[in-house]
Amino acid sequence: MLPVVFDLDGTLIDSAPDIHAGANGLLADEGQAPITLAEARSFIGNGAAVFVARMRAVRGIPDSEQPRLHAEFVRRYDDFVSLTHPYPGAVAALHVLEANGHRLGICTNKPHRPTMAILTHLGIAGLFDTILGGDSLPVHKPDPAPLRAAFAALGGPGLFVGDSEVDAETAHAAGVPLLLFSQGYRKAPAETLGAAAIFDDFSTLPALVARLQLGHANGDRPY
Numbered sequence: 001m002l003p004v005v006f007d008l009d010g011t012l013i014d015s016a017p018d019i020h021a022g023a024n025g026l027l028a029d030e031g032q033a034p035i036t037l038a039e040a041r042s043f044i045g046n047g048a049a050v051f052v053a054r055m056r057a058v059r060g061i062p063d064s065e066q067p068r069l070h071a072e073f074v075r076r077y078d079d080f081v082s083l084t085h086p087y088p089g090a091v092a093a094l095h096v097l098e099a100n101g102h103r104l105g106i107c108t109n110k111p112h113r114p115t116m117a118i119l120t121h122l123g124i125a126g127l128f129d130t131i132l133g134g135d136s137l138p139v140h141k142p143d144p145a146p147l148r149a150a151f152a153a154l155g156g157p158g159l160f161v162g163d164s165e166v167d168a169e170t171a172h173a174a175g176v177p178l179l180l181f182s183q184g185y186r187k188a189p190a191e192t193l194g195a196a197a198i199f200d201d202f203s204t205l206p207a208l209v210a211r212l213q214l215g216h217a218n219g220d221r222p223y
């Protein structure tokens with residue numbers, strides 16, 4: 001069975017409320033006004049350093065503060081778990097895929113330590129045979145290296161499930177089909193991202209994966 005690798009923020013979990021609260025805690029400690037949830041959501045997807053840079057930009061905090069604020073944000077990041085929930089049906093879909101014989105992985109731009117913290121908090125870390133964070137390799141998505149490394153760890157190429165422009169670019173660069181979850185943090189219209197399939201409800205994912213698996217067995221390109 002094809003391995004299936006998942007993005008994390010905006011795909012398996014709605015973590016924006018926690019990242020938003022954590023960012024505002026940091027801003028408050030800096031004597032700065034808070035950002036909105038919509039702003040926080042729109043800053044997620046390119047990793048913690050880019051999140052902090054975008055947060056600084058809307059508050060007019062100078063570039064010289066980037067290293068200190070990035071380090072402080074990452075230091076606090078393990079604690080951003082209490083407001084985060086898996087999307088409806090996501091955990092059940094993971095169990096179905098595992099029961100159907102798919103090996104599962106994570107390829108996220110969230111740093112590895114808070115990735116493990118949230119997966120452990122939600123009790124789902126053990127479902128994944130490989131977990132790559134945004135700092136696991138010297139490069140991160142949209143560079144295809146982490147996604148390729150995830151598939152290498154799972155025994156070969158398969159399907160990537162993600163929510164964003166970054167995931168689409170990564171899947172394309174790695175040469176694997178993207179299954180796009182339409183309810184995450186994407187900005188562009190879903191139809192413009194070149195996905196092999198688009199879904200808005202995790203209960204439909206196992207059947208979609210089975211369809212692409214069948215196409216793969218029949219030699220379809222892309223699967």
Ligand SMILES: O=C(O)COP(=O)(O)O
Nearest residue numbers: 009045046047108109110
């Ligand atoms: O930007 C981040 O930190 C994480 O985003 P991702 O899980 O969607 O890759």
Ligand SMILES: [Mg+2]
Nearest residue numbers: 007009010163
């Ligand atoms: Mg995402």
